Amino acid sequence: MPNRLADTSSPYLQQHAQNPVDWQPWDEASLAQARRENKPILLSVGYSACHWCHVMEHESFEDADVAQAMNAHFVNIKVDREERPDIDQVYQRAHSLLTQQGGGWPLTMFLTPDGTPFFGGTYFPRQSGYGRPGFLELLPKVAQAFAEQRDSIDAQNVRLRDWMAKLEPQASDAVLPAGAVDAAWDALARSFDPLHGGFGGAPKFPHAPELELALRQMTRTADAEARNVLQVTLARMADGGIHDQLGGGFCRYSVDAEWTIPHFEKMLYDNAMLLGLYAAYAQAAGDPAALAVAQDIVDWLLREMRADDGAFHSSLDADSDGEEGRFYVWAADDIRARLDDDEWAVVAPHYGLDRPPNFEQHAWNLCVRVPLIDIAARLGVAPPVAAGRLASARAKLLAARGARVRPALDDKILTAWNALVIGGLARAARGSGGNAAWTKLAFDALDTLRATAWHDGRLRATRQHGAATLNAYLDDHAFLLAALVECLQLELRAADFEWACELADALLAHFEDRAQGGFFFVSHDHESLILRHKPGPDGAMPSGNGAAALALAKLAVIAGEPRYAEAARRAVAVFAPMIARAPESFVTLLLADDALAHPPSLVILDGDAALTRAWRDTAMRADAGALVIDIGGRDDIPAALIKGARAHGHANAYVCRDFTCLPRIDALDQLDTALSTG
Numbered sequence: 001m002p003n004r005l006a007d008t009s010s011p012y013l014q015q016h017a018q019n020p021v022d023w024q025p026w027d028e029a030s031l032a033q034a035r036r037e038n039k040p041i042l043l044s045v046g047y048s049a050c051h052w053c054h055v056m057e058h059e060s061f062e063d064a065d066v067a068q069a070m071n072a073h074f075v076n077i078k079v080d081r082e083e084r085p086d087i088d089q090v091y092q093r094a095h096s097l098l099t100q101q102g103g104g105w106p107l108t109m110f111l112t113p114d115g116t117p118f119f120g121g122t123y124f125p126r127q128s129g130y131g132r133p134g135f136l137e138l139l140p141k142v143a144q145a146f147a148e149q150r151d152s153i154d155a156q157n158v159r160l161r162d163w164m165a166k167l168e169p170q171a172s173d174a175v176l177p178a179g180a181v182d183a184a185w186d187a188l189a190r191s192f193d194p195l196h197g198g199f200g201g202a203p204k205f206p207h208a209p210e211l212e213l214a215l216r217q218m219t220r221t222a223d224a225e226a227r228n229v230l231q232v233t234l235a236r237m238a239d240g241g242i243h244d245q246l247g248g249g250f251c252r253y254s255v256d257a258e259w260t261i262p263h264f265e266k267m268l269y270d271n272a273m274l275l276g277l278y279a280a281y282a283q284a285a286g287d288p289a290a291l292a293v294a295q296d297i298v299d300w301l302l303r304e305m306r307a308d309d310g311a312f313h314s315s316l317d318a319d320s321d322g323e324e325g326r327f328y329v330w331a332a333d334d335i336r337a338r339l340d341d342d343e344w345a346v347v348a349p350h351y352g353l354d355r356p357p358n359f360e361q362h363a364w365n366l367c368v369r370v371p372l373i374d375i376a377a378r379l380g381v382a383p384p385v386a387a388g389r390l391a392s393a394r395a396k397l398l399a400a401r402g403a404r405v406r407p408a409l410d411d412k413i414l415t416a417w418n419a420l421v422i423g424g425l426a427r428a429a430r431g432s433g434g435n436a437a438w439t440k441l442a443f444d445a446l447d448t449l450r451a452t453a454w455h456d457g458r459l460r461a462t463r464q465h466g467a468a469t470l471n472a473y474l475d476d477h478a479f480l481l482a483a484l485v486e487c488l489q490l491e492l493r494a495a496d497f498e499w500a501c502e503l504a505d506a507l508l509a510h511f512e513d514r515a516q517g518g519f520f521f522v523s524h525d526h527e528s529l530i531l532r533h534k535p536g537p538d539g540a541m542p543s544g545n546g547a548a549a550l551a552l553a554k555l556a557v558i559a560g561e562p563r564y565a566e567a568a569r570r571a572v573a574v575f576a577p578m579i580a581r582a583p584e585s586f587v588t589l590l591l592a593d594d595a596l597a598h599p600p601s602l603v604i605l606d607g608d609a610a611l612t613r614a615w616r617d618t619a620m621r622a623d624a625g626a627l628v629i630d631i632g633g634r635d636d637i638p639a640a641l642i643k644g645a646r647a648h649g650h651a652n653a654y655v656c657r658d659f660t661c662l663p664r665i666d667a668l669d670q671l672d673t674a675l676s677t678g
Helices: 010-017 026-039 051-061 064-073 085-099 136-148 152-166 182-190 207-223 224-237 268-285 288-303 332-338 342-350 371-381 383-401 414-433 436-453 474-490 494-512 543-560 562-574 576-581 589-599 611-624 668-676
Strands: 041-046 075-080 107-110 119-122 458-464 467-471 600-607 627-630 652-657
Touching: 010 075, 026 041, 026 075, 026 342, 041 051, 041 085, 051 064, 051 136, 064 136, 064 543, 085 107, 085 152, 085 207, 119 136, 119 152, 136 152, 182 207, 182 224, 182 589, 207 224, 207 268, 207 589, 224 268, 224 288, 268 414, 268 668, 288 414, 332 342, 332 383, 342 371, 342 383, 371 383, 414 436, 414 458, 414 474, 436 458, 436 474, 436 494, 458 474, 458 494, 474 494, 474 543, 474 627, 494 543, 494 562, 543 562, 543 589, 543 627, 562 576, 600 611, 611 627, 611 668, 652 668
Parallel strands: 041 075, 600 627
Antiparallel strands: 041 107, 107 119, 458 467, 600 652
């Protein structure tokens, strides 16, 4: 018989609905049972694309003996970390304090009935191994400790709650030290891998927020080192196995420092951020190869991730047919059999098929080993000929791969991750001259979110099978507000401006800590957990406080609303002591502080679109950080964006700084001068 997870919407929870474990979702019924029966809670947190989550399920949760021990001693609760990031964040922090080790998924925590954890870990094998205790042996020991050592556990719980609370930011008189951005960049530059790109060693993650700081340094200060960090990292990632050489899109991370073998799950949020980053770098550096990578990401989004209504699904599994990476790796003979001689002559050296296997000694995960231009020279053909042969081969291999058992798709629609895609598409479209296809994708997804996730002034976090559920979190609001700011610069729609202001007001009303400053991860009317977290450091995604502060700082300029800037300033200030200790961990908050200290110029363009296009290009070239909004040819212009007489039959511009506008500019060279001289 299925357990209670059968009634949930999460694909991850549904994966466990037939386990012999008496799983329950995190809800009042399961928590009340633990309190009523005075039983410890076994909390397991994961997500559907997680390889080691699948391993633990197959080894333990599908095993009758393990299930019997779990059911006998615990109230067993499963949580999808993508639907309930609030729960995941709290218990990941508790795990790090209890174990003094990094967390991850699956997260396995044992809680007292009031929800306080007293023991935990991540993946546990069924039997002892990998330096970890066996889960089957561990379960009765934890249950015995709960029964016999309750006083010491309760005392530890008091200390743990106190430790967790003390780690939260507190208001102080501290201010950010001068040069905090430069200090953050210096720390990141010291950890740069000059050979393979990226920061640090294996496992190696894309670190999109940190790369955004490199882009800022490159465009604002012409920092040659920052340009090199971006050039090397983006090129090595694009050539590596973390990038799907056939189908586009990036996996979550590489298990090695060379980007060769990924953890094969593909997450929407990684690709959303990398899309905008590659396109922005392509524009700033004049690098067509980087723009081609952005197009590859869009192609993957369209082919594999886009829902029928224009929104985007969450992730693709690491596993297929019971094995991690099986969908993606190849036998060289299998590739050779599908290509003609000319195609093989290009593909074999390009992807290293003439070298030893790079995946578990028996297969190849495709990554670029020899540049195409070198292969063309070696073969004595023109580079376009070699490129044509490679394109033909890729198409054949992609079609052949499509006949394999596909990785499972987590098809839920997450507001925060869709917002990142919308922002990435809008940014990419704007940076590539208003790419019409990318523009349409961005606005289609935005309109779908407005229709499905926004109800009566409140945002919802997730949607599955048409039903939007769960009050949205800080990330949902912050990332969506940032996406709207990007969309306003791509194409002005009055409804988007109004929604941005409504969303900012909701963010301030429901999440801001007016006493201390900053934003809680959950709203004021959210379910009470053992900690109300206020996230500041960046992780795989920008921190909610950083993204909120940065978006509010920009919207304050666009809407002429100083109160948005003040809320952003309070958010930065409350984290000042933490930022001073480790500035490289707070890149997005530092970018917000920079936007507050040096507000971007607002450029309002008016006139016929055929004329203002050149003005937009000039403005973006003269000041890469300017907020450029074209109101030309529209009648439904928000009052905040009308700075003077409208243009008729010609183009003009208003340049505004610190809520004050310069006189109207009627000549293109005057616009260039006004922005270039700052």
